[in-house]
Amino acid sequence: MRVTDHHDLGGRLAGRIDRSERTPVFWEKRLEAMRDCLARRSCPVMRVDEMRRGIEELEPDLYDDLDFYKRKTLAIRNVLVEKGVLGADDLERRATELRCGREKDLVVAANLPDPRADGHAHDHRDDYRIDEFELISEAMIGALVDHGLLSAEALRAGVERAEMAGTAVGARIVARAWLDPSFKGRLRANGKTAMAEMGIEALETQIIVVENSPSLHNLVVCTLCSCYPRSILGSPPSWYVGKAYRARAVREPRAVLAEFGTLVADDVDVHVHDSNADMRYMVLPMRPSGTADWPEAKLIRLVTRDSLIGVTRARPPDQLDGNAE
Amino acid sequence: MTQPFGIGDRVRVRDVGAIGHNRTPRYVRGKVGFIERCCGAFPNPEALAYGGDGLPKKHLFRVCFLQKDIWPNYEGTRRDAVEVEIYEHWLQGVEKP
Numbered sequence: 001m002r003v004t005d006h007h008d009l010g011g012r013l014a015g016r017i018d019r020s021e022r023t024p025v026f027w028e029k030r031l032e033a034m035r036d037c038l039a040r041r042s043c044p045v046m047r048v049d050e051m052r053r054g055i056e057e058l059e060p061d062l063y064d065d066l067d068f069y070k071r072k073t074l075a076i077r078n079v080l081v082e083k084g085v086l087g088a089d090d091l092e093r094r095a096t097e098l099r100c101g102r103e104k105d106l107v108v109a110a111n112l113p114d115p116r117a118d119g120h121a122h123d124h125r126d127d128y129r130i131d132e133f134e135l136i137s138e139a140m141i142g143a144l145v146d147h148g149l150l151s152a153e154a155l156r157a158g159v160e161r162a163e164m165a166g167t168a169v170g171a172r173i174v175a176r177a178w179l180d181p182s183f184k185g186r187l188r189a190n191g192k193t194a195m196a197e198m199g200i201e202a203l204e205t206q207i208i209v210v211e212n213s214p215s216l217h218n219l220v221v222c223t224l225c226s227c228y229p230r231s232i233l234g235s236p237p238s239w240y241v242g243k244a245y246r247a248r249a250v251r252e253p254r255a256v257l258a259e260f261g262t263l264v265a266d267d268v269d270v271h272v273h274d275s276n277a278d279m280r281y282m283v284l285p286m287r288p289s290g291t292a293d294w295p296e297a298k299l300i301r302l303v304t305r306d307s308l309i310g311v312t313r314a315r316p317p318d319q320l321d322g323n324a325e
Numbered sequence: 326m327t328q329p330f331g332i333g334d335r336v337r338v339r340d341v342g343a344i345g346h347n348r349t350p351r352y353v354r355g356k357v358g359f360i361e362r363c364c365g366a367f368p369n370p371e372a373l374a375y376g377g378d379g380l381p382k383k384h385l386f387r388v389c390f391l392q393k394d395i396w397p398n399y400e401g402t403r404r405d406a407v408e409v410e411i412y413e414h415w416l417q418g419v420e421k422p
Contacts, residue, residue, distance in 0.1 A: 002344075002345070003344075003345050003346050005351060008350055008351050010350045010351070010352040011351075011352040011395075011396065047373050047374075049346065049370045049373035049374040049379075050373070050374055050375070050376065052346065052370075052374065053345075053346040053374035053375065056346060083376065205365075205367070206364065206365070208387075223350050223352075224348065224350060250352065250407050251352075251396060252400060252401075253392075253401065253405070254400065254401050254405075255400070266402055267402075269402060269404045269405055269406070270401060270402075270405045270406075271405070271406045271407070271408060272392075272406070272407045272408070273407075273408050274350065274407060274408070274409045274410070275410075276348050276349075276350055276409055276410050277348045277364075277367075277370070277385055277410035277411075277412070278364065278365075278367050278370075278385055278410065279364055279385075279387070279410055
């Protein structure tokens, strides 16, 4: 196996960005938490760099055909087996046991009456559908726990921690920066330490906060993989980790922005930040006009996930949801 | 550790056919930009990816490139830019024109 350039997408030809969204399902969250736990041990079991190398060594056809989490699953498995941390036969045996368990559940579920006949909205029999990559991931988790390389409690805590990250965290930071110029200065000088003042602990090496202005619009991408300030903003949107965005955001940012409905005038510069190494980025969008006397809690509601990536601006006041103040 | 480059220095990204994992995108190889900031020194990901400890640490720089210098027929303004993190061993100093 060797690394190819197939993952290095910046500037390649690509079509329209598919903006349909898909939130990670539970096994995918466990996979991410497992990866994080393995890297954070005092003697890391697998570093994120090793996983990236594993993804880059996937055959180009696999890289193209598998979605983001499936690629990660396969790469982690390959790296852990290559390093001798886990055994391929043991993983196969565990996956087979898990599959048998699921098949039994499927049989039971298939014999249940269709709940939708009673007006139930969701057919829970779908929950027992078998995903082969989920079986691989859960087999790895089981083996790692049994070998003492992963604590079930740390895994659970990792999933919980990830679920607490999200747009709301970024929105609080932005609203504080809008209201407090000296905080904004500290945020731009050192994102992590400024966020820590608010009790927000970013786990990344550093978060660089780039500020939009009347003469500058910022956009964030990771052309090589999917780097994103996950510990504060949660999982990136599906399109962010998709190939079209990764290829086109550096090459034709204004066209990409237009696809998101964001038009940038010619007298405004566009700076694209490729999050390709150890830094992570968050855009500080401009404070919408007409909000001069707004309290922090109301300003927070103007900050969207997409404005923190830079594909859109913050919501204007007249687009705020019509909820009570 | 002394830094090999200062803010504002013009640098070119080495255009070497790298073997193995690295974090230098192909679209900036051979291109000239300027140092926007030094991000610090970190273990070398090219070694970490293969189980090494990545030491000694290498300086990581944010390099600012004008888009018009990267892409033929760039469709944007002449001051549009892309900022990319490049490790010191990928950079060489360039004299100001």
